[in-house]
Amino acid sequence: MPVRAADAVPRQRQDTVLVVLLAGFASICAFLYYFTRGQILLYGDSVAHINIARRVFDSMTPSIFGFGTVWLPLPHMLILPFIVPLDWWQSGIGGSVYSMFAYVFACAGIFRLTLRLTQSRAAAWVAFLVFAANPSMLYMQSTAMTEPLCIALFIWIAVLFIEFEEASRRDEHNDDASAARSLTRCGWCIAGMALTRYDGWFSGLIFVLVAFAVLIARHGWSFLTRARTPLWRGARNLALIAAAAPSGWLAWNWLLSGHPFDFALGPYSAKAIAARTAMPNATYPGQHSLAVAATFFRKCAEMNLGEAPWHHVVFLTALFGTLLAVMLNRRLWPALMLWLSWPFYTLSLAYGDVPIFMPMWWPYSYYNDRFGLQLLPGIALGVGLAVRAADVIVRGLQATQEMAWARNAVAAALLLVTAATYQTAWRVTPITLREARAVSKARIPLEARLADALRQLPPDSRILINMSEHGGGLQRAGIPLRRTINESTHAHSEMPNGLWERALADPKQYVDFVVAFAGDPVAQSAAAHRNDLRPLLVIHSEGQAPATIYAVNK
Numbered sequence: 001m002p003v004r005a006a007d008a009v010p011r012q013r014q015d016t017v018l019v020v021l022l023a024g025f026a027s028i029c030a031f032l033y034y035f036t037r038g039q040i041l042l043y044g045d046s047v048a049h050i051n052i053a054r055r056v057f058d059s060m061t062p063s064i065f066g067f068g069t070v071w072l073p074l075p076h077m078l079i080l081p082f083i084v085p086l087d088w089w090q091s092g093i094g095g096s097v098y099s100m101f102a103y104v105f106a107c108a109g110i111f112r113l114t115l116r117l118t119q120s121r122a123a124a125w126v127a128f129l130v131f132a133a134n135p136s137m138l139y140m141q142s143t144a145m146t147e148p149l150c151i152a153l154f155i156w157i158a159v160l161f162i163e164f165e166e167a168s169r170r171d172e173h174n175d176d177a178s179a180a181r182s183l184t185r186c187g188w189c190i191a192g193m194a195l196t197r198y199d200g201w202f203s204g205l206i207f208v209l210v211a212f213a214v215l216i217a218r219h220g221w222s223f224l225t226r227a228r229t230p231l232w233r234g235a236r237n238l239a240l241i242a243a244a245a246p247s248g249w250l251a252w253n254w255l256l257s258g259h260p261f262d263f264a265l266g267p268y269s270a271k272a273i274a275a276r277t278a279m280p281n282a283t284y285p286g287q288h289s290l291a292v293a294a295t296f297f298r299k300c301a302e303m304n305l306g307e308a309p310w311h312h313v314v315f316l317t318a319l320f321g322t323l324l325a326v327m328l329n330r331r332l333w334p335a336l337m338l339w340l341s342w343p344f345y346t347l348s349l350a351y352g353d354v355p356i357f358m359p360m361w362w363p364y365s366y367y368n369d370r371f372g373l374q375l376l377p378g379i380a381l382g383v384g385l386a387v388r389a390a391d392v393i394v395r396g397l398q399a400t401q402e403m404a405w406a407r408n409a410v411a412a413a414l415l416l417v418t419a420a421t422y423q424t425a426w427r428v429t430p431i432t433l434r435e436a437r438a439v440s441k442a443r444i445p446l447e448a449r450l451a452d453a454l455r456q457l458p459p460d461s462r463i464l465i466n467m468s469e470h471g472g473g474l475q476r477a478g479i480p481l482r483r484t485i486n487e488s489t490h491a492h493s494e495m496p497n498g499l500w501e502r503a504l505a506d507p508k509q510y511v512d513f514v515v516a517f518a519g520d521p522v523a524q525s526a527a528a529h530r531n532d533l534r535p536l537l538v539i540h541s542e543g544q545a546p547a548t549i550y551a552v553n554k
Contacts, residue, residue, distance in 0.1 A: 012115065015124070016108055023107035023132055027100045030138040034433075039142075041092040041472065042436035044443055046144040050095040051471040051481070052488075053079040058481040061491045061499060068488060069253045069262045070269055074195035075146045090478045095144025103141035106152035107132045110380050113159045116166075117332055117381075118325075118388040122411045127384030130314075130418050134380075135430035136304040136373050143436075146197050147373055153193040154203060155377050160186035161207055162334045165214060168231060180234025183211060187241030194245035199374065202344045204242050207337065211238060256492065268468060271353055284355035285362065293349035297342060300356050300372030303431045305379070306421035314421050317414065318379040321386025328392050335385060338378035345371055359434075366438040369431050383418065387411045442543030443470070449539045450515070450547055451476035461512040464503050466520045470547070473515075485511055487521075508532040508552050518545035526550055 034040050041047055053076040056066040067073045075098065082094035110131045115124035131137070141148045160182045167179035190207060193200030215223050215235055226232045250260040263269060286293035302311040322339070326332045348354040357367035391407040425431070450473035457463070460483075467474065467486040474484065490498020503510040504525040514533060516523035526533055526548070533550035540546045 011121075012112075015115075015121065016111065019108055019111045019128055020104055023104040026132055026138065027103050027141055031096055031100060031142040034139060034142040035091075035093070035096070039139075039433065039436070040096055041143070041475075042433075042440040042444070043143060043145055044439060044469075044472070045146075046092070046095060047472040047475060048468075049075055049144045049146070050079060050083055050089060050092060051467060051475060052076045053095075054083050054089050055481050055486075055488050056080060057084070060482055060485065060489050062482075063492070065256060065492050066488050068268075069256050069266060072146075072195050072197065072249065073252075074192060075144075075149055078149070079144060086478060086480070090475055092144065092475075096142055099141045099143060099145065099148040102149040102152040103137065106148065106155050106377075109152065109155035109159050110377060113155060113162065114381055114384040116159065116162055117335060118384060120384075120388050120391065120407070122391075122407055123384040123387040126387050126411050126414060127380045129415060130383045131376060131380035133418075133422055134305070134373075134376055135422055135425040136370070136432040137376060139430050139433045139436075140370060140373060145370070147370055150193060150197040150199060151374060151377060153189050153196060153200070154374075157186055157189045157193065157203070157207055158334065158338055158377070160189060161211065161337065164211065164234075165334055168215065168218065176230045180230040180237075183231075183234035184237040184241070186211070187238040190238075190242040191245035194242070195249065199341065199344055201246050203340050204245075206340055208239055208242050210337070211235065284357070286349040286356070288350060290346055290350050294342070294346040296349060296356050296358075296361070297345045297372065297375075299361070300345075300358060300369055301342075301375040301379070302372070303358060303369060304372040304376065305425065307424035307428060310417065310421035310424055313417050314383065315379060317386050317417070318382025321384075321389055322378070322382040325385035325389040328389055332385070335381055338381050339375065341374040341378070345374070358431075366431075366435040369435040373432065383414055386414060442541055443472070446470065446539060446541035446544045446547060447472040447476055449541065453537055453539065453549055454479055454515075457513055462510070463513045463515060464507050464511040464522055464525075465515040466517065466522045469517060469520070473547075508554070512552055512554075514550040514552065516548050516550065518548075520545075523548070 031040070049071065052066065052068060052071060056062065056064060056076070057080070059066060067076055078098040079095050082097045083089040085094070088094035107128060111124050111128040114127035115121065118124065137148070137151075164179045164182035164186060167175040167182060186207065190200065190204035194204050212235060215231060219226075219231070223229075223232065249263070253262040254260040256262070257266060259266065264271060266272065286296045298315070302308075302315045305311040305314050319339075322335050326335060345354070345356075349356060354371075355367060356369065356371060357363055357365040358369060359366060387407065387410055390410040394406040428434075429437075447470055450470065454463070454473060454477040463479070463484045465474070465484055465486055467481075467484070467488070471486075474481065485499055485503045487500055489500045489503075499510070504521055507514055507525060507529055513536075514522060514526055516526045532553055534553055535548060536551050537549045538546055539549070
């Protein structure tokens with residue numbers, strides 16, 4: 001719906017306000033739906049994120065070192081203010097708030113991004129609806145998971161990059177000061193994404209390199225020596241701010257653990273967990289095969305849209321809509337950057353020990369299916385670009401500008417196909433919710449029984465427990481973490497012999513009760529101090545290591 005330049009800014013503001021209101025309404029409705037059904041804490045990771053934020057101030061040794069070294073800190077920083085009330089922590093509400101804001105932020109970004117690229121309100125509204133109405137996204141934004149924030153920051157990186165790319169063109173619209181501001185803001189968003197998920201390290205590096213390539217292509221290599229120009233300062237800010245986030249995280253890991261790559265190689269890293277849980281000599285689909293890995297991630301992205309065959313239609317429309325739009329107008333090439341998740345997760349599956357399991361392909365299970373949601377911004381934009389490409393083609397064939405009906409017909413048809421796709425997801429349950437149910441099927445019964453038992457303990461007693469796997473038991477019981485000694489309970493000045501290590505070495509001296517899960521460090525400590533402990537209860541749950549509660553013989 002092209003408008004005159006004089007009307008563009010107020011119309012865009014009105015549209016943006018409407019987008020924010022609609023997204024906010026959808027966010028609240030989805031949250032209430034899943035919260036009232038007890039489904040916002042199904043993912044073990046969402047429980048862990050909330051507990052990590054909580055232990056920064058609710059601990060026997062409260063400090064910012066409670067953020068740890070494995071999960072990146074920005075989501076926990078944003079969660080922290082909302083889980084100060086005990087009931088907001090216990091219910092999980094506090095962990096959902098930041099995800100809901102991120103969802104609204106992402107919706108506003110996808111609308112602005114599409115409008116900026118296509119100059120078509122119809123395309124922008126289609127992209128917004130494809131993104132905002134996605135069933136998997138609506139579920140994930142109701143939880144404390146990191147995907148919504150990561151996706152929102154990725155979208156705004158693209159928005160600001162495109163604004164820089166347009167403002168820096170050497171034509172009548174050249175505006176170096178505006179381009180420099182966009183680069184600086186883009187750097188802040190890259191830093192935010194890099195402190196949210198490790199995806200941001202890959203995407204951020206690509207955006208920085210492409211930005212410098214654009215500047216060098218337009219101004220020559222001598223651009224690098226023009227230190228007094230606004231564009232040079234903007235490029236400098238982009239590079240320094242973007243690099244500061246991963247560099248700071250490496251320094252943090254070194255400070256806390258003595259190893260800058262503890263997040264990747266330490267005992268709580270994804271690599272270590274995979275090594276402990278994997279079958280000997282077992283492989284997963286896509287391991288050491290880029291072709292299979294690419295196919296698996298494509299299928300995973302499609303499953304986050306809906307069921308076959310409809311999801312093929314939406315995915316291929318988005319992919320070919322993007323390619324066609326770029327071929328028709330080379331200035332739309334930044335749209336290709338929205339598909340960066342595909343190569344990143346292809347490499348992760350093939351060489352990064354990051355498997356994806358889906359119920360329709362061997363090994364017929366659920367694992368990391370939510371990763372496919374990272375491609376939703378590219379899919380939503382691609383469908384919007386398909387609307388714009390169809391408009392351009394029809395106008396060219398008819399040699400007239402009065403073809404709004406054709407564009408609207410294409411937009412309506414694509415929305416109908418997307419609605420049919422999303423309806424299949426609602427009918428069988430969004431795959432992210434199915435995955436959450438699958439991974440929590442054994443964990444939640446164990447944590448519920450554990451919580452019931454913990455509530456019976458004296459309110460002033462002290463508990464030794466490893467929270468890395470089943471911190472949800474304490475959360476469900478509403479037991480403040482300051483009553484526990486867990487793997488994060490140590491003053492940095494005491495490492496590597498902090499309160500946690502000393503309690504494991506001599507539980508009788510430090511705690512009143514011990515909660516041991518078979519095979520964990522507390523269970524090993526309990527086995528070494530049998531004479532000091534008295535078993536009270538053994539809790540079993542199918543598919544989980546049993547939990548034993550001991551009383552300490554004083």
